[in-house]
Amino acid sequence: MNKTQLLQGTLDLLVLRILELGPNHGWGISHRLQQMSNDGLKTSQGSLYPALHRLEMRGEVRSEMTASENNRRARVYTITRAGRKRLNQQTATWQQFALSMQRVLGDEG
């Protein structure tokens, strides 16, 4: 279980990417992140929730308290148009960055 620490500034991008697949709540997002990264990435609640609220303040996601199963209420996040736009930009930037890192470090890395 050697989980990679998230690089600074990448969490927003990952969250946006996961929400692009569909609305989700906080736990669902962190769970999905582990799944999609094959347990390679994990985020702590201490950074996930501030990030979600920060994204909401920036208007890149919006949230709603919804009633879920077992009479519980969950806050469900949905990506907005601004969020999609930022996701596209950041993805391109990130891929460029990763490619350049790869080139410098070499395939054996």
Place this chain on the structure above:
Amino acid sequence: MIGRLVASLRGLIARRRIDGEILEELQDHLEREIEAYCLRGFPPEEARRLALRDLGGLTQTIESTRDVRSTSLDTIWRDLKYGARLLRRSPRFTLTALTVLVLGIGSTTAIFSVAYAVLVRPLPYVDAERLVFLSEHQNSGIAWPNFDDWRRRATLFDGLASSLADAVIVTSEQLPQRLDSRSVTSNFFSVLAVQAHQGRLFDAADARPDAALTVVVSYAYSLREYGSASAAIGQAVSLNRQTYTVIGVLPPGFRYMTAADGLPAARAAGRRELPHHAAAQQPDQPLRRRPVEARS
């Protein structure tokens, strides 16, 4: 942008509610985490322990999440409060700063008021932008013979008029009074496009050397001395020991080279444009002494 503002406002107003919502959100997270551990086969007690460990510091999470929500407006409010406290703590500095501000704003306002009256406020004449002010040299007057030549030869202007500021002593009242007045050429008011409020203004006949002495007074003067503008017409008034007849009253608010509020407005005259003071008033020239703006 507006969405962000609304969110900050909401964050500011409903901080407690938001704290509650964050707590509820984290609670929900915890329960889902426990369920997930249970599903993987951990006994409930163990699942709960593991989930709590994963969750980390709850208070810290709530605080940092709330900080995100309350940044902008809350920070400004905190800064304001902090500033106010600092000012209260050093009253001498506060007093100095306030004095500087008060003096600065006050003098700026005062200077602007003058600049507005002198430079910006439109001149109170019809077609004021067509009026030009002529002089031989910067701010100088015009020698009468030169003005006379200009008047006869100039083709650029609809009319050229001249005036000369001079005070007169009025001796027809019980007490002698000194009034500001202006000797003007007979076309002076028609160049300014001013109509008489009562009576008539000058015409060419008034400027003939053998004409009876006539005077036009301001509206304020007519009210003060005769009670009404119409009562002023035809009155005899002694100016510098010569008897003049009041033939007309200027419209209320008429001013020339003076601002209505009494500011010296010599510069405003620079924009306007009349041939300025005929410098010398020669005995045989068609200039006559007529107070046009009477001020006490």
